[in-house]
Amino acid sequence: MSEHEEITKLRAEHKEISDRAEALAADLAVLRQERASLRAELAATREERDKMRLALLDAELVLSAGGAEAAGFDxxxxxxxxxxxxxxxxxxxxxxxxxxxxxxxxxxxxxxAPLRAVRKKMDRP
Structure with missing residues (x-):
């Protein structure tokens, strides 16, 4: 193989590697955008979950108070x-x-608990 053929082959390989690198960079940009979108969706989902937990706790408190009417709710x-x-x-x-x-x-x-019991007995006159 001549030097000219080797240079041509190396240039072709370099071009192929450059094309792959550009494709990977484009894929990486898309994946980063998708990750940002998923993070935003996760944050919204967590916020909704927290609101639902609070609503559930409020409902449990109403039930533990004896129902809505007993808790003073119309x-x-x-x-x-x-x-x-x-x-x-x-x-x-x-x-x-x-x-x-x-x-x-x-x-x-x-x-x-045993320490508290001893302390309680020692405080008595």
Missing amino acids: VTGDQTPERQRLFEAERRAAEMARELDATHRTVSWRVT
């Missing part, structure tokens, strides 16, 4: 300010009770 959606404050107070109380229950179920709470 079925039409109207609330008096007094009933709304009552519902909010009941919701906070239920939330705090759940947090306290979760604290009592922790390992550290169970492990330190």
